[in-house]
Amino acid sequence: SQQGEEDPQALSIQEGENATMNCSYKTSINNLQWYRQNSGRGLVHLILIRSNEREKHSGRLRVTLDTSKKSSSLLITASRAADTASYFCATERRGEATPLVFGKGTRLSVIA
Amino acid sequence: DGGITQSPKYLFRKEGQNVTLSCEQNLNHDAMYWYRQDPGQGLRLIYYSQIVNDFQKGDIAEGYSVSREKKESFPLTVTSAQKNPTAFYLCASSNGDRDYEQYFGPGTRLTVT
Numbered sequence: 001s002q003q004g005e006e007d008p009q010a011l012s013i014q015e016g017e018n019a020t021m022n023c024s025y026k027t028s029i030n031n032l033q034w035y036r037q038n039s040g041r042g043l044v045h046l047i048l049i050r051s052n053e054r055e056k057h058s059g060r061l062r063v064t065l066d067t068s069k070k071s072s073s074l075l076i077t078a079s080r081a082a083d084t085a086s087y088f089c090a091t092e093r094r095g096e097a098t099p100l101v102f103g104k105g106t107r108l109s110v111i112a
Numbered sequence: 113d114g115g116i117t118q119s120p121k122y123l124f125r126k127e128g129q130n131v132t133l134s135c136e137q138n139l140n141h142d143a144m145y146w147y148r149q150d151p152g153q154g155l156r157l158i159y160y161s162q163i164v165n166d167f168q169k170g171d172i173a174e175g176y177s178v179s180r181e182k183k184e185s186f187p188l189t190v191t192s193a194q195k196n197p198t199a200f201y202l203c204a205s206s207n208g209d210r211d212y213e214q215y216f217g218p219g220t221r222l223t224v225t
Contacts, residue, residue, distance in 0.1 A: 040215050041219065042218045042219050050211065092211070099160050104153055104154035
């Protein structure tokens with residue numbers, strides 16, 4: 001069963017612009033993670049934010065978490081053509097010894 | 113060079129044949145996972161194992177089987193009972209059961225005709 005829903009499904013921007021992707025989920029979580037997937041490759045972990053955190057930064061990435069709205073956003077600043085990829089959110093559900101649950105992803109295209 | 117490997121990268125089989133996908137990790141991770149990804153879709157969990165000699169079904173286990181005889185290895189067999197086996201298969205591993213990240217292999221693209 002899919003827990004996270006990313007929005008939008010696809011996003012196309014110019015190089016240098018900021019890209020914002022959103023993720024909504026249904027149940028209480030321990031943490032929420034964002035992953036990146038280049039076409040035809042495996043996923044790469046980007047950032048993890050715990051349920052008691054509201055914002056986290058890593059390089060050009062900024063993640064926010066609003067547990068009252070059960071939503072998260074991933075902001076990529078000053079995007080580059082190399083940021084073109086699919087981005088997935090994944091949630092670790094609270095109180096369950098089950099693996100991460102992934103959303104369907106946002107496909108980002110950065111045009112040079 | 114630590115990591116998780118999957119082989120082969122591309123695999124072609126005739127309908128009705130079983131096929132086994134390899135997944136090996138040298139990260140000393142306890143947990144391993146198999147996912148299926150269809151075009152433009154997210155990941156769906158097939159099976160996972162949190163310890164050697166034990167594994168659990170995921171959301172779409174029907175038509176698949178796994179074994180976990182060694183910590184490093186978690187092979188997936190796609191049986192002839194799987195009605196629509198053509199897909200991209202991803203293996204992952206992780207350490208710990210809280211606030212962990214998953215490490216993914218490069219994937220195997222299986223085509224069944």
